[in-house]
Amino acid sequence: MEFKDYYTTLGIEKTATQDEVKRAYRKLARKFHPDVNKDPDAEKRFKEVGEAYEVLQDTEKRAAYDKFGSNWQAGQDFNPPPDWDNNFEFQGGGYTEADASQFSDFFESLFGRQSEFNQQEQFGGRQSAYYGKGQDLHAKISISLEDSYKGSKQSLVLQRPTVDAKGHVKTTPHTLNVTIPKGVIEGQRIRLEGQGAVGSANGANGDLYLEINLNSHPFFTVDKRDILLTLPITPWEAALGASVPVPTLGGTVELKIPPGSQTGKKMRLKGRGIASTKMSGDQYVTLAVIVPTPENDTQRELYKSMAEAMPFNPRSSLGMSS
Amino acid sequence: MTTEIKCTVFDEECSYRLRDLCRLCRVRAQFIHDLIDEGILSPKGSHPGDWRFGAVEIKRIQISIRLHNDLRINLPGTALALDLLEEIDDLRRRQSHPEILHALEK
Numbered sequence: 001m002e003f004k005d006y007y008t009t010l011g012i013e014k015t016a017t018q019d020e021v022k023r024a025y026r027k028l029a030r031k032f033h034p035d036v037n038k039d040p041d042a043e044k045r046f047k048e049v050g051e052a053y054e055v056l057q058d059t060e061k062r063a064a065y066d067k068f069g070s071n072w073q074a075g076q077d078f079n080p081p082p083d084w085d086n087n088f089e090f091q092g093g094g095y096t097e098a099d100a101s102q103f104s105d106f107f108e109s110l111f112g113r114q115s116e117f118n119q120q121e122q123f124g125g126r127q128s129a130y131y132g133k134g135q136d137l138h139a140k141i142s143i144s145l146e147d148s149y150k151g152s153k154q155s156l157v158l159q160r161p162t163v164d165a166k167g168h169v170k171t172t173p174h175t176l177n178v179t180i181p182k183g184v185i186e187g188q189r190i191r192l193e194g195q196g197a198v199g200s201a202n203g204a205n206g207d208l209y210l211e212i213n214l215n216s217h218p219f220f221t222v223d224k225r226d227i228l229l230t231l232p233i234t235p236w237e238a239a240l241g242a243s244v245p246v247p248t249l250g251g252t253v254e255l256k257i258p259p260g261s262q263t264g265k266k267m268r269l270k271g272r273g274i275a276s277t278k279m280s281g282d283q284y285v286t287l288a289v290i291v292p293t294p295e296n297d298t299q300r301e302l303y304k305s306m307a308e309a310m311p312f313n314p315r316s317s318l319g320m321s322s
Numbered sequence: 323m324t325t326e327i328k329c330t331v332f333d334e335e336c337s338y339r340l341r342d343l344c345r346l347c348r349v350r351a352q353f354i355h356d357l358i359d360e361g362i363l364s365p366k367g368s369h370p371g372d373w374r375f376g377a378v379e380i381k382r383i384q385i386s387i388r389l390h391n392d393l394r395i396n397l398p399g400t401a402l403a404l405d406l407l408e409e410i411d412d413l414r415r416r417q418s419h420p421e422i423l424h425a426l427e428k
Contacts, residue, residue: 030393035385036407038414046392133348136384178329187411189381190329191346207346209384210329223415278335 004106006052006065014066018059025053051103054111061111134197134206142213143180145220145227148274149249151182158208160197178210183276185224186214220249225274225281230288233257238289248272248283255285263289332377337366343375347383354383360397362386362404 007014010024031037032046055061139158147154156178159171176195184190189211196206214222221228231246241259245252248269255267265287273281294300313322330336344351351370357363362382365373382404389395389403 026393033389033392035388036403136348138384176327178327180329181331183333184331185333189332189377191332192327192329195327276331276333279333 002106004048004051004104006055009048009052010056016056018057021053021056021062025049025057029053047103051107054103055107065110133203134199136206136209137196138209138211140211140213141178141180142215143184144215145217145222145274146249147180148184148212148214149182152180154178154180156210176208180212181276183225183274183279184212185274186212186222188212219247222274225279227273227281227283229283229285231255231285232288232290233261235289235291238262238287246283246285249274257287261287261289263287332380334377336377337374338376338380340365340370340373340375343379343383347380347387349383349387356397357383357386360401362397362401 007016010016010021010028012020012024016024028049029046032042032049034043034046036042037046055065137158137160139156141154141156143152143154154177156176158174158176160174164170176192178190178192180190189209192208192210194205195208199205219229227249229246231244233242233244236242237244237257238261239259241261242257243254244257246255246269250272253269253272255269257267267285267287269283269285271280272283275281292299294303313320315322338346340351340354343354354363355370358365363375363379365375365379367373385404385407386397386400389400395403
């Protein structure tokens with residue numbers, strides 16, 4: 001187990017006043033709140049900050065922590081001395097509303113665990129009306145664009161809090177095999193009923209909410225249900241028109257390029273986006289004319305004869321005469 | 323332990339009545355009224371009996387609860403935070419895919 005430097009976590013000196021502890025915590029909690037901060041590490045930081053505050057906001061816990069804290073450095077291997085908490089009265093009490101099931105082993109070894117169900121009534125009249133139901137849990141799941149298009153089976157391992165016979169909260173790994181239907185899109189959420197935290201006093205389990213995160217694709221980008229693709233074409237395909245193959249999530253299709261097309265022209269492949277049972281999307285193809293570099297005299301002559309046969313001023317709209 | 327489970331997708335079509343929403347989010351109806359008065363939720367329908375709530379409303383309720391419990395933000399502050407968070411999401415999306423603007427102008 002690693003020693004945790006709670007003062008560093010909150011970015012304060014060991015001499016900080018209780019007011020300074022509170023101010024530092026509030027500032028960092030706002031900064032790293034997972035609903036506010038989209039960084040993948042934000043949730044972890046938010047929990048660390050909450051754990052540090054849990055200890056430092058309580059003068060008893062802080063005094064106990066300070067007793068040996070000066071001899072340790074963050075990350076150092078740590079085991080608390082057997083009687084380290086003599087003369088301190090905090091076991092089982094004095095907790096804030098933070099979710100103690102998320103605290104580290106380091107915290108637990110010092111301060112024990114909080115029973116999950118002694119929380120005060122929460123915002124919106126929660127808990128009291130549904131007493132005993134387990135907490136809802138929230139997690140993110142990353143899937144490929146192909147999985148979103150076709151539907152997939154995903155296996156995920158979650159740390160799920162459970163309550164033992166003595167009312168202590170423990171996290172245990174739990175493997176879920178989830179069938180994710182086709183047509184889920186970025187940011188969309190899936191509710192797995194009864195897969196949240198285990199309820200107490202015969203209460204129902206909480207629910208698990210999974211938020212979909214689509215992995216980036218080498219050439220497709222996504223806007224909700226629509227797929228966007230930049231399609232390279234030759235100057236002669238653009239000028240004369242052509243039928244060219246285009247990748248879509250459902251396989252290759254032929255796209256008819258009209259004569260006289262330019263770079264930036266947008267074309268729609270109807271119904272080739274991400275479809276669920278009720279909703280559908282399209283694929284938008286943006287043409288990009290790629291000019292080949294002449295590699296020998298014959299090819300250079302072709303460009304020269306084209307210049308002679310096709311007088312053309314692409315800069316007339318800029319007021320340039322050539 | 324391994325479990326095979328099916329799931330409910332909160333897509334653009336999902337629609338909940340007030341009582342189902344309260345059960346799902348574990349809140350009282352009065353709390354939903356407060357969120358509507360604050361402009362945080364905009365259900366379809368004109369009377370509580372006709373109200374229909376979608377995926378966006380469920381997410382907004384859950385974020386409101388977390389912002390209050392974790393950061394002690396009151397309802398007006400939550401309304402402001404939610405609007406700003408959605409605007410940031412929209413700007414990030416446009417920044418990462420500038421072509422989206424053009425595709426939408428079709």
